[in-house]
Amino acid sequence: MKLKNMLLFLLGTVVCLVFSNSAFSADPIRIAYIDPLSGAFGDVGDAGHKHFKFMADKINSEGGVLGGIQLEIVPFDNKISAKESLVQLKHAIDQGIRFITQGNGSSVAGALIEAVKKHNKRNPDKTVLYFNYAAVTPAFTQEKCDFWHFRFDAHVDMKMQAITDAIKKTPSINKVYLIDQDYVFGHAVSAAAKKMLKEKRPDIEIVGDTFHPIGKVKDFSPYVAKIKKSGAQAVITGNWGADMSLLGKSVKESGLDAAFYTFYAGGLGTPSTMGSAMNGLRQVTEWHDNLSVEEDRPGDAEFRMSYNEKFGEGGKVPWYYGRIRTMMEMLVKAFNKAGSADPKAVAYAMEGMEHTTYYGKVVMGAKDHQLLQPLYISRFTKTDGKMVKYDRENTGFGPTTEAKTQTMDTATPSSCNMKRP
Amino acid sequence: MEFYVISLLNSLVFGMLLFMLSSGLTLIFGMMGVLNFAHASFYMLGAYFAFQISQFAGFWTALVIAPILIGLLGAAVERFGLRTVHKHGHVAELLFTFGLAFMIEELILLIWGRVALNYQVPSSLDFTIFRLFESDFPVYRLFMLAISVFIFVVLYLLLTKTRTGIIIQASLTHPEGVGMLGHNVPRIFMLVFGGGSALAGLAGVIGGNYLMTSPSMAILLGPIVFVVIVIGGMGSLTGALIASLLIATLQTFAVGYDYSLIDLLAVFNIELGPEPWFPDLWRIKVENTGPLLPYLLMVIMLILRPKGIMGERES
Amino acid sequence: MTHEIALNLVDVHKSFGESQIIRGIDLAVEKGERHAIIGPNGAGKSTVFNLISGYYPLSDGKIELNDQVINGLEPFQINRLGLSRSFQVTNLFSRLSVFENVRCALLWSAGYKYSFWQLVGQQKQLNEKTKEIVDQFNMSHRSQTPVGELSYAEQRALEIGITVAGGAEVILLDEPTAGMSHSETEQAVDLMKFVSEGKTLVVVEHDMGVVFDLADRISVLVYGKIIATDTPDKIRSNKSVQEAYLGQLEEV
């Protein structure tokens, strides 16, 4: 048992070391950023971290919240694992952190919503509030909605609303192909597309509804061959990351001539791996690089540039999450409105809040905690120095607006039945 | 028709790339009995090295230099790592390469970061060579095919026609006997390990830009390469070739079919109730089984014919 | 007086690929007999053992143990029918202790099967029997030593110990004294005599001293065939046997 004692001692010292810093730092309001910082998805989490850090620095330099209290982003690496996220959540709570934010992985978000709900129920005096900036499973603000969860990204159905609106207005499209990753999100995309196309353009034929294994396909040519065989004029895909890049590359190579409506063609790291295959792809986002040019707001362009200078690594990883700025600005408002940093008060202050962002007016749903925001369909084309001024990730291709869905038009029927404390 | 021809060509390209990777592994296994878990990591390193070199000296230099560097690295791993653990047996060797794979991935993260690299097909090879029916066939695909066929031919000639090749083949059966005839077997081992790694590196150089160069590329391809050498018969090059093409064809063609068990039952006029037992099972389509097939094939093969298609012995 | 046959080989053949190793062997070993098989290197002696014990499948022919056909059975099934064998190259459970080795060899015959609800430490009879065997082989002082650390002679002795522990009626010993010194060999012979008391013993051996000391009958295996089976004296004076061993002597 000698060794056990030794280990116990070691454990004790390290645990003390790890926790000792919590005693001193009551001053700033800390927000735990729980996302992958290592492993295969580390780059995505890293970029998110930088976005939040940049916004926190900006807010702090403008005077902080609640009359001078600073914001601090505390990163926690969850390796995009639900289990590790729960461990990190406990870790954050132990350190006295009451606000968490996360975005990558529906599995992680689902686990966190559940865990926060249970924690708050079991520890009403130590409640925690969770801001979701990117996990888009509709259920999180519908049947699984929870008072302690706010979402700042448009969910699948909302984005599909924007895409199908755009397709509706393009009469030349009468055959659509759906290709998605074989998991919950991909299935949600496919289901939404089928439902909405049927409502809006019953004449359109769905000529393919393919699910491929997520993250396992090395070469999409067989799939592209199949799309080609179907004769589709438009393809809708929810693919992201490598699955998007590889699909894009195969499409370009085979010379497939169809309109690609994607969720994440501009997703972090995707353009740089696709290179010239970016040309012509469409994406749905709440913000894009050339919005400031199109709407002639040089101030916003400056904001984008100042981020890229600090964290953009020479334009390789530029500002991407338009909504993180929105979220942080609304958070400042909510703190100030609530007059305290109590999660419950902040949550109530956030409900129904309206805000004008650099991409339009947004509203936080009071009933379901889902942010309503305008959505843009943009198409990647070669930069021309004029309207297509900025490219993504030094590819030479930048987005240009093709269609816009207004804030209120993105709303979908809500099935949320929230219990409030 | 178009679909079949294109798919056949695609299977051929992917299959030959797979063969280039697995040929090195199968030689290493055949000679030393080492299942090299880090083999796919050398493939990944090949892509990263090529990216780095092509930044300074262009793709064509990288095509030559990167595999050589990987080969030297592989030789060093054999000389200073594997030889040390050899006395602890095959399990220790296997675990050593397991740890090595882990470390290589971590070092790649450290040096090149977590973002997928912008390693693109060189512009001199970035055009369409011919149009088949309605589809473009990119020249780079043909280039990959040419390189891998070239490698196959070179490897075949090297192994059957040269003195070194004969020594290597002989070492597959009686390494001691080869040593006794005055050939330095440890050096041969080092050479084969280095050569096998170089082949993996070359696959990385030409595959990395075509597919994607990211820290997860080793994990993605690693297990498949194992499947190839098991199905082909451990230590058999011909087997590895057949298995590579087989797996590539299976995976490519599976995509084309969206039949499920429901359709099968429909043939017999059986209809499932609204809530069948195991609802998922009936809905699985052939096209979704792509990732499953190689492993299924491998397990079945190990049960029915553990030697593999062309193997002459069990592990 | 009729002799009961314990082990009966009828026209046994074995080929590996193209090469025929055993070319038709007939051999009947009587119950209670001590039988030695000798022959020059490469004659196929070990192969015969491997065929009898089920290690290799037969190419042709038939092997009976107590009138029951055993070819085609798995080694463990043959063992359960009462036939046990040792190996030419020491073949022990290397990381286990001497005591544990013997106990493992006893487990099946003592009827424990694959039980995982009984503790071996509490099986009184089993442990006593094990101890008895360990004592018989003069190894009580090494009882807890891992067998990998034993001397060669001790390992060879234990090899025999494990073979006989299960109480098999027919015992095959493959070169039990190979690599032993003179005095060690003598001890080993005594041991073999002792443990094979009342049992059927078949032994492959090179040391002629051992063979003549031990065997009731000897079979000479040359080039995959038995060229003679007889009592030791007759074998000694058999010309073709000497030839097989030393070449054609008259030419010298």
Add this chain to the structure above:
Amino acid sequence: MLKRYGVWIAAALILVILPQIFDSGFAITMLSEMCIAIIFALSYNMLLGQGGMLSFGHAVFYGFGGFISIHAINVVNDGGVPIPLELIPLVGGLAGFIFAIPLGYISTKKAGTTFALISLGLVELVVACVLLFPSFFGGEEGVSGDRMLEFSLTGVGFGSGIEVFYLIAFWLIVTSALMYLQTQTPLGRMANAVRDNPERAPFVGYNIHLVRFFQFSLSGFFAGIAGGLLAINYEIVNSEMIGAAASGHVLLMTYIGGVGHFFGPILGAILYTFLHLTLVNITMAGQIYLGVLFIVIILWAPNGMAGIIMVHRPLWQAGLIRGLLPHYLVALAAGLVVFFGAMILVEINYHLSLSIEPDNPIRLFGVEFKANSWPPWIVSIGLILVGFFLLRPIMKNIRLKWDELTREMQKGKFA
């Protein structure tokens, strides 16, 4: 009596006391996870250490245990079969056992490398199935449940982490005792024999396929219990639990701890879990340190930490260990010099390449410095070189001293 059960009683006492000392939520989580990891690693060692079967797919049974347990919890909550939470791990265990039967029957027909490859194939097969069968596996989101069941044997609600910890600790004691006892059964001993010499085992009457198969199935049972406990602890189970990564973790922890002794996996699970959970918040280079530890163990201590301890036991018992201690301390000092040098090197590199603000100073051991300046590089490389050159003669001395003491010990034995 005390000698026989002393270790177990002490272990139980420690398990009772530990969460009283380290009572933060994170500490409780870590302790719970350690206990689960111990069960999982011990079950893995039934394969690797006891049976000589190198499996790359043990997490399959862990995962099935978890999934079935969480489904069972949901069934209980939906008013199905009333099972108290205390017994849910048993459900997980049975699930692991039942799944281990067909998979084990197939894979244990082979041994060695072929077995390892089959296990690799099977785990990939199961992982591929996860996405094909979403109604069971819950897709990538997984399945969640609420462990606060109506039924309880003890009347405890299991809302708080500490209550769950005690449940896990209880199962840890029960299962590790059972697994220890299993090594003492005829099957356990035959598994050892088959591991040591699969050629000989049939000739003492055993069907080696069945021995491996039974051992495999039992090991699946205990892995399933560990999985069930994990499901209770996190109240969510998803595909990461069943995949190759989880199998890799248990292999690493078991091997680092040492497969040759029963307590090896226990040491390995504690150390590995501890490092795994804490390093991530201390340094970005956690994976590198774990990887280096693993490779060092493979190269120089193939019997793991337990092996290191056990080779010293004879010297300890002979009272000679004292002669080695000063040498060890010197070696430790030199080793630390190398380690710190390497660590600085790793940390500055990670800081430069992965930190979000590489220009900001880095803090190590209370010292703040800029990673992109040259002094830390010189210091670290200098430390590595100095330590390395110190270490060589020291290691030689240790070897000499070791031989000397061993001779002395043997003399003592025969005297």
Add this chain to the structure above:
Amino acid sequence: MLGVKNLNAYYGRSHILQGVDLEIRDGEIVSLLGRNGVGRSTMCKAVMGLVKPHGTVKYKGENIAGLPSHAIAHKGIGYVPEDRWIFPSLTVLQNLQLGQKDLKKQSRWSLEDIYQLFPILEERSKLRAGLLSGGEQQMLTMCRTLMGDPDLIMIDEPTEGLAPKIVELVKNLISEIAKRGVSVLLVEQKLTIALKIANRLYVMGHGKIVFEGTPQEFQKNASVRKEWLEV
């Protein structure tokens, strides 16, 4: 040429060679007799570096104990193992080519010589060696070693399991080898050849040399034969 002094060798724990002393002079045929399992093959393997030798092995005045086997081969020792180790998937010609150590060095034995001695090998030169008969394989192994142009060749039980006709061929080959100035160590169990062609004899028993002398001396010493060789 070769001087072995107090050579010990072990397999695991078993002490196979227990202090062997043996000498081979230039151009001599020395025969090493003894029953199976007394350590004759181990003796050759220890000289060749295939088994770790303890003791001195002097070859042309240089201690070669502890060198790797390929280095020993390069010094000029060849070994024809009892189990032959032919490379079954290679052709007969390739097997022979493998025996060549140094392509530049002029060898005593050219391919033509070999083919002249054994025309059957030429006839089958393109055949996979695994398809040869036992006797042909034995020829091949010996010739393969000769291709490496050894100054000393150790041949382990070359006549084992061969038909008498082929035994005669082997005997002729050994004489031919000696004629070209190569020293030979012939390991045998049968006395037939050994007595006919050997200059000197050693008899081994239980890991030691128990007799040393000329064939004539051996003939006179019936007790050695009885105790160490006969049935």
